[in-house]
Amino acid sequence: xxxxxxxRFDPARERQAVLFANEIFYRAFSDRDFxxxxxxxxxxxSVACLHPGWPILTGxxxxxxxxxxxxxGPAPSSAPIEPEVVFAGETALVVCLESLDGGKGWCAATxxxxxxxxxWRMVLHQAGPAPKPAxxxxxxxxRAN
Amino acid sequence: xxxxxxxRFDPARERQAVLFANEIFYRAFSDRDFxxxxxxxxxxxSVACLHPGWPILTGxxxxxxxxxxxxxGPAPSSAPIEPEVVFAGETALVVCLESLDGGKGWCAATxxxxxxxxxWRMVLHQAGPAPKPAxxxxxxxxRAN
Numbered sequence: 709x710x711x712x713x714x715x716r717f718d719p720a721r722e723r724q725a726v727l728f729a730n731e732i733f734y735r736a737f738s739d740r741d742f743x744x745x746x747x748x749x750x751x752x753x754s755v756a757c758l759h760p761g762w763p764i765l766t767g768x769x770x771x772x773x774x775x776x777x778x779x780x781g782p783a784p785s786s787a788p789i790e791p792e793v794v795f796a797g798e799t800a801l802v803v804c805l806e807s808l809d810g811g812k813g814w815c816a817a818t819x820x821x822x823x824x825x826x827x828w829r830m831v832l833h834q835a836g837p838a839p840k841p842a843x844x845x846x847x848x849x850x851r852a853n
Numbered sequence: 854x855x856x857x858x859x860x861r862f863d864p865a866r867e868r869q870a871v872l873f874a875n876e877i878f879y880r881a882f883s884d885r886d887f888x889x890x891x892x893x894x895x896x897x898x899s900v901a902c903l904h905p906g907w908p909i910l911t912g913x914x915x916x917x918x919x920x921x922x923x924x925x926g927p928a929p930s931s932a933p934i935e936p937e938v939v940f941a942g943e944t945a946l947v948v949c950l951e952s953l954d955g956g957k958g959w960c961a962a963t964x965x966x967x968x969x970x971x972x973w974r975m976v977l978h979q980a981g982p983a984p985k986p987a988x989x990x991x992x993x994x995x996r997a998n
Contacts, residue, residue: 754939756948758961760981764948766937792911794899796967796976799944803901803909803977816903818963818979822941831941832948834963836905836981 726800729828738785750829758834784809814838871945874973883930895974903979929954
């Protein structure tokens with residue numbers, strides 16, 4: 709009797725899981741919840757973070773130290789707008805606008821995720837100033853497939 | 854006689870190939886060489902580009918249209934400084950500083966690459982303003998392993 713095949717990577721199924729991980733990142737940011745921020749970042753994979761106007765940070769210690777400082781300060785809330793998931797192999801790249809303090813400012817961001825222990829974990833975040841979108845993003849109905 | 858195994862992904866071997874692809878991108882940028890820029894971007898995989906201060910661009914047509922405009926205008930030269938390669942599965946994420954016009958300005962960038970047809974091709978570029986590095990980067994001797 710053959711052994712069951714291991715679950716295959718299914719982009720359609722994983723897309724929602726990636727968007728959920730992306731939401732967790734922004735929720736942790738807006739709630740200034742350092743433990744949640746710590747959990748969403750990968751522990752095994754190499755990580756890097758490019759905060760707006762900062763030197764490039766590589767390595768988990770430097771990245772988490774930056775978040776500890778940012779989340780203990782007067783950081784704005786940040787919400788992802790119109791996130792798009794691009795799968796590059798089994799890595800997920802999310803690009804999205806970030807609405808800061810409910811639209812008082814805007815950034816554009818790249819968030820990269822890989823799977824660790826069955827969960828999507830962040831390996832890279834870069835954000836930088838972006839123009840205000842031309843029009844409010846329309847509500848997106850759930851996709852049927 | 855068994856068939857030879859297909860080549861396995863070897864991060865140590867691929868790192869130099871990724872850095873070469875990253876160099877091709879910046880050479881195309883600095884030379885305002887649109888055909889070279891067109892070649893380095895993936896044709897099969899989805900692509901996205903986040904130019905500093907621009908709306909997010911997704912899809913090859915929009916991305917290449919942006920490069921056609923940028924490379925036909927007064928864009929500065931841009932050289933990668935201290936690029937670091939982070940492999941996320943079989944996707945390569947390069948983070949680097951960009952020295953604009955020989956250090957007159959600085960950006961930080963994320964460049965993501967995947968392999969298509971045996972070559973590393975860009976699927977994502979994001980750049981944003983960054984501070985000038987504190988000191989000139991020291992020359993890096995080749996790694997022995």
